[in-house]
Every structure is written in C-alpha cells, then in structure tokens.
Amino acid sequence: MxxxxxxxxxxxxxxxxxxxxxxxxxxxxxxxxxxxxxxxxxxxxxxxxxxxxxxxxxxxxxxxxxxxxxxxxxxxxxxxxxxxxxxxxxxxxxxxxxxxxxxxxxxxxxxxxxxxxxxxxxxILDQRAAELAFAMETHKQFTDLIMRGKGIEKLLDHLSEMIGYRILLVDQYLKPLSRPISTSGIIPIIKKMRGAGFRFNKTKASSFSFTSLTNQQTYTIFPIYMDEKKFGYLTIAGEVKSSDNLLTLTIEQATNVISFALMKEHALKQHDRNIRNDFFLHFLDGNFSSQEEITNRAKEFSLRNEQAYICAVGKIDGPESTKSYTQLQRQADSIFQSLEDELHLSPHPIHLFTKGKKCILLYEVNEVSADVLQYVEASLKSLQKITASQFGCTISFGISTRSPSFLQTKNSYKEANDSLIEGGLAKKTEYIQSFRTKDIMELLRIIPEEDLKNFYFFALQGFSKIITEEEQSLLQTLSVYLETHCQISETAKRLFVHRNTVVYRLEKCEELLGKSLKDPETTLQIRLALRIKSLLNG
Missing domain, CATH: 3.40.1390.20 (HprK N-terminal domain-like)
Structure with a gap:
C-alpha cells in the first residue's frame, strides 16, 4: 500500500x-x-x-x-x-x-x-487480500485459455489488451517464440541485439528494464523459466514499475501460466523428436524388414522417398577428455535442439536427427547445381555462427553427394560421415568438408600395411624365384603392357625394345605366375599388386 x-x-x-x-x-x-x-x-x-x-x-x-x-x-x-x-x-x-x-x-x-x-x-491486509483475489482470478483466466486449447498466442493477446502494452515472447537466445504481430518495434531491437551477440543473464530477479537508444523505447523483461537450462523472456514494450502491484501481478500470473505451457510444449516436442530420431537410427542400422515398411514409416515424418536429399553430419569440435560423457552429451543435446529450432525458420524443409554426439541433417533438394550446394553450405555456415555465438564452441560438418531418394540416404550418411572424418584427420576445426570419391591409391592407404604386403606377395609370388635385375625388367614390361591396354607394339615402343622381346618377357611372366595374362581376374590382381608395390616403396 x-x-x-x-x-x-x-x-x-x-x-x-x-x-x-x-x-x-x-x-x-x-x-x-x-x-x-x-x-x-x-x-x-x-x-x-x-x-x-x-x-x-x-x-x-x-x-x-x-x-x-x-x-x-x-x-x-x-x-x-x-x-x-x-x-x-x-x-x-x-x-x-x-x-x-x-x-x-x-x-x-x-x-x-x-x-x-x-x-x-x-x-494493508485488505489490499493484499484484494490483490491475491485479483491474482487468482487472473491466473484462472490465463489457465482457461490454455486449457481450452487457445494457445500461448491468445494468452499473449489477452495480456496485451489487459495491460495496454505490446508484447513479444523470446527465448534465452532472443529468438521469438510468438508471432511478431503488433510488435514490429521490438523485432529490429531483438535482431540488432542478437547480431551484436547480446545475451540476457539468467537471474532470479522478477523483472528488469532497459531503454533502446535506437527508438528511445523502454522495454521491461520478465524471465520465464522452463527447466534448469531452458528459459525465455516476456518482452513488454513499456516500463512496468515494480511499485505498480496490480500490473506486475497480472504479468507475473501470465508468466507462470506461460512457463507451464512451454514446459508441456517442450516435453511433447521432445517426445516427437525421440520417436522420429529412433526411426531414422533404426533405418541406418538396417533394422526394418522391407523397403515398403521404411517408406511408409518415413511418410509419417514428412520424409518422401521420391524426394532427393543432401546429407550433412555435424560434430562439436574440441577434445573430449576435458568433459565427462554425460557433460558432452548434454552440451550436444542443447546445441542440436537450438539448431533444430533455427532450421524450422528455413523456407526449405531441413530434417535434423541426432546420433550420439553427432547431428544428421537432410536437406530436401531438387537438382544438383552450384546454387543448391551454395545454399547448403550457407545454411551450415549460419549454424556454425549460431553455435559459436550462443554456446562458445565450434561445430564442423561433412557433406554428401545428392541422394535421389530417401532409401539411398543411408549411403549419403556414410559419405557425409566419411567427409567429416576426413576433415578431422587434417586437424581442422569449424570446417565444412564436401565428399569426394577416393582414387585407388587413397583406398589402398586405408588398408593395413601388413595386409597389403600379403596381397602383393600372393599375387606376384612367382617372381621371387628369379634374380632382382630380371624381376625388375619383367615387372616393368608387365606394368607398361597393362597400361597400354595389352598392346604389344605400343609396349615395345615405350620400352625401346623389339616386339619379340616383349612377347618373350610376357611369356616368361605367365610361366612364373602360372596364369594366363588374358584372364581378367589375373590382370586385375597384377594391377593392384603393382600399385601396392609403388605404395610400399614410396
């Protein structure tokens, strides 16, 4: 009073x-x-x-x-x-x-x-009793709106009419949680604050105010807590003084109801997210009995089989030894949930899934072109910027080639994951690595050296019976012969020897191998063995 x-x-x-x-x-x-x-x-x-x-x-x-x-x-x-x-x-x-x-x-x-x-x-007691009765009635009105399924938007509209101020609901990263109707003056301020990296500190204060130098407008902020780490702010375009008990009580009752409504909404979204994620992980692991079952289930989550996709796999950068597994997983979950909320603002459908400490993004695309690839990379760069500004860490991505259907995104995931690993081997951070097809030498480097030696000696074991000089001469002739697509005259020309010399050496090779050089399987083994020889000698 x-x-x-x-x-x-x-x-x-x-x-x-x-x-x-x-x-x-x-x-x-x-x-x-x-x-x-x-x-x-x-x-x-x-x-x-x-x-x-x-x-x-x-x-x-x-x-x-x-x-x-x-x-x-x-x-x-x-x-x-x-x-x-x-x-x-x-x-x-x-x-x-x-x-x-x-x-x-x-x-x-x-x-x-x-x-x-x-x-x-x-x-004083009579006034407190009147304020309590008013608070209970106001709380009942707001609760009834939510219980009747009107949603948070209607509640905010009703609150705006009651207090006479424009209202916007934002999350802790200043992203709007409500439609910006009649709040056009607030949106530019929010965007500028986000661009400048401004973040409200989570405090126990009931409210606080600030004045924008841009439009000289005072805004009052009421925190809305949903859980230990997730919260939002009710942004009111006007100064709400703590001494105005009835106005403050009205807003506080609204924040209480909004808090519970957002908690419920968050729980339902998390449940839906888990179901969708479980389906995709089972799909990657091959746990479905038929393609028809996969395509039918995929439709439930707006994943059409006839749609083309580009897959991206992301992982938080940095050493994992500094945090426990639980801490890393919680950090990843928080980041991926924030990224998913951001992706919902995209004009083109982007589906996000999580697999441990990795996120998987499926971009719906129509064709392969420079514009499409630029769009995907621009989207991923935006996610990297958000991760750095909101969470103080970096994230890297690997990108696949275009998958013509949903059923083939399993291969796209492997391509994107291989690209992510390839970038990591180069000790890079906050990178975007596109998939490229490996040549035969890159594939051979993946195989353990002992296995390569075993294959080489198995394929060319007959040559161990002759002296080194003759072995080198025969292997050189054999290599050029295979490179010239088995053309004897061209082989002789490149080696600067007579044609009959080439024929003699090839016959000698067949004798040592105990196989015909006209056998495709034999020539394939020899080609691989010769590549392995150059790799081992290198």
Missing amino acids: KVTELLTLPALAGMNVIAGETGTDREVYTVNMMDAPDIIHFLKPNELLVTTAYHVKDKPHLLSSLVEAMANQGCAALGIKTGRFLTEIPEAVLVLANELSLPIIDLPHELSLGEIINYTLRG
Whole structure:
C-alpha cells in the first residue's frame, strides 16, 4: 500500500502530509511505534513509523537525525502527533524531509497510536487480500485459455489488451517464440541485439528494464523459466514499475501460466523428436524388414522417398577428455535442439536427427547445381555462427553427394560421415568438408600395411624365384603392357625394345605366375599388386 492510498482510508481521516510530498508513492509494508530513543537501530525498509514525539520533546533537533536515518533505510513515512508533546516540528526538519522525499504525516489527535497501527495494518491486509483475489482470478483466466486449447498466442493477446502494452515472447537466445504481430518495434531491437551477440543473464530477479537508444523505447523483461537450462523472456514494450502491484501481478500470473505451457510444449516436442530420431537410427542400422515398411514409416515424418536429399553430419569440435560423457552429451543435446529450432525458420524443409554426439541433417533438394550446394553450405555456415555465438564452441560438418531418394540416404550418411572424418584427420576445426570419391591409391592407404604386403606377395609370388635385375625388367614390361591396354607394339615402343622381346618377357611372366595374362581376374590382381608395390616403396 502506498502512502497516498493510506491517506485515503476512511478510518484514518484527518492524516495530513506536512512535508516530503514527493515521496508519497513509497510503499508501506508494515507499521512500527517509537517507544524508545534508539528506534533508529530497529528501522526496516517500507516501514511507517508513528510517534507522539515524547522522546524528542526536549530535543526536537534530534528529529533531523531520525528523518535522515529513515530515508537511508528506505522507510515509508514518519507520522507524528503534533501538539501533544511537540508543539511544532522544526523548520529544518521539514526542509530535510522535503529534500529526502520522506513524507512526514500529521496524525489526528482523536486516534491513539494503537488504533492508527491497527487501521493501517487492516488496510494493508485488505489490499493484499484484494490483490491475491485479483491474482487468482487472473491466473484462472490465463489457465482457461490454455486449457481450452487457445494457445500461448491468445494468452499473449489477452495480456496485451489487459495491460495496454505490446508484447513479444523470446527465448534465452532472443529468438521469438510468438508471432511478431503488433510488435514490429521490438523485432529490429531483438535482431540488432542478437547480431551484436547480446545475451540476457539468467537471474532470479522478477523483472528488469532497459531503454533502446535506437527508438528511445523502454522495454521491461520478465524471465520465464522452463527447466534448469531452458528459459525465455516476456518482452513488454513499456516500463512496468515494480511499485505498480496490480500490473506486475497480472504479468507475473501470465508468466507462470506461460512457463507451464512451454514446459508441456517442450516435453511433447521432445517426445516427437525421440520417436522420429529412433526411426531414422533404426533405418541406418538396417533394422526394418522391407523397403515398403521404411517408406511408409518415413511418410509419417514428412520424409518422401521420391524426394532427393543432401546429407550433412555435424560434430562439436574440441577434445573430449576435458568433459565427462554425460557433460558432452548434454552440451550436444542443447546445441542440436537450438539448431533444430533455427532450421524450422528455413523456407526449405531441413530434417535434423541426432546420433550420439553427432547431428544428421537432410536437406530436401531438387537438382544438383552450384546454387543448391551454395545454399547448403550457407545454411551450415549460419549454424556454425549460431553455435559459436550462443554456446562458445565450434561445430564442423561433412557433406554428401545428392541422394535421389530417401532409401539411398543411408549411403549419403556414410559419405557425409566419411567427409567429416576426413576433415578431422587434417586437424581442422569449424570446417565444412564436401565428399569426394577416393582414387585407388587413397583406398589402398586405408588398408593395413601388413595386409597389403600379403596381397602383393600372393599375387606376384612367382617372381621371387628369379634374380632382382630380371624381376625388375619383367615387372616393368608387365606394368607398361597393362597400361597400354595389352598392346604389344605400343609396349615395345615405350620400352625401346623389339616386339619379340616383349612377347618373350610376357611369356616368361605367365610361366612364373602360372596364369594366363588374358584372364581378367589375373590382370586385375597384377594391377593392384603393382600399385601396392609403388605404395610400399614410396
């Protein structure tokens, strides 16, 4: 109850402010009586102190110390029964009260201090009871809107009408959670703040305000908590003073209902996300019995088999040894949920799944072109920027080639994952690695060296029976012969030898191998063995 409201109580008629009128908007939470000179040590904020001034009747100048102490302590007002023990209040005290905006009230003679205290407390309690009833009714209205399925948008519209301010609901990353109707003035501010990397700190304060230098508009923020790490802010285009109890109560009841509604909505989204994710992981693991079952299930999640896709696989950069598995998984889940919310804003469908500490994105595309690939890379770069600004870490992606159907995205996932691994082997971070087909030498490098040696000696074991010089001559002839597509004349020309010499050497090779060089399987083994030889010697 404010001092001005206290003065309007019928039971306290006759109370007049004689100084400090500019402070009559101070809140009165409780009342105290001055029954000892050391009352200064027992003063509390928002307290109304009433006295007969008996203890200062002989030293009225002590009232100045009392007024100054009350102002410093944040007291509400000082009520004095003038004419009882104190004929008049010194002018210096009145001047000080005006300077400090601490109201001094002349108490009516016909009321005892006990009656004044009782009437004041009764007025405060009656007001609190009225505010509580109002809060319960307001909470019921907001709850009914949600229970009837009207949604958070209707609740915000209703709240905006009640308080007379435009409203926008944003998450902790300043992304709008409600449609920006009638809030066009807020959206540019939010975007600029996001672009500058501004983040509200999660505090326990009920609300706080700030003024935008762009449009000189004051905004009041009310935090909305959904769980330990996920929260949002109700942004109101106007200044809501904490002293305006009814307005603050109305908004707080709305934030409570919105909080529960968002928690429910988040739980339902998480449930749907888990079902969709389980399907895709089972698909990658080959746990379905038929393609028809896969395509039918995929349709439930808006994944059409006839649609073409490009797959991207992402992973958080950085060493994993600094955090536990649980910490890493929680971090990944938070980042991937935020990225999924961001992807929903894309004009083109993008499906996100998670597999451990990796995320899998399926971009719906129509054809392979430079524009399509640029679009995918631009989207991934945007996700990298969001991850860095919101979470303080980096993320890298591997991209596949185009998959003509959903059933073939299993191969696309492998391509994207291989690309991600390839970029990681180069010790890069925050990279986007596109898939490229490996040549035969790259594939051979993947095979353990011992296995390569075993294959080489198996394919060319007959050559171990001859001396090194002859072995080199025969293998060189055999290599050129295979490179020239088995053309004897061309082989002789490249080796600068007679044609009959080439024929003799090839016959010698067949004798050592015990196989015909006209056999495709034999020539394939020899080609691979010769590549392995150059790899091992290199």
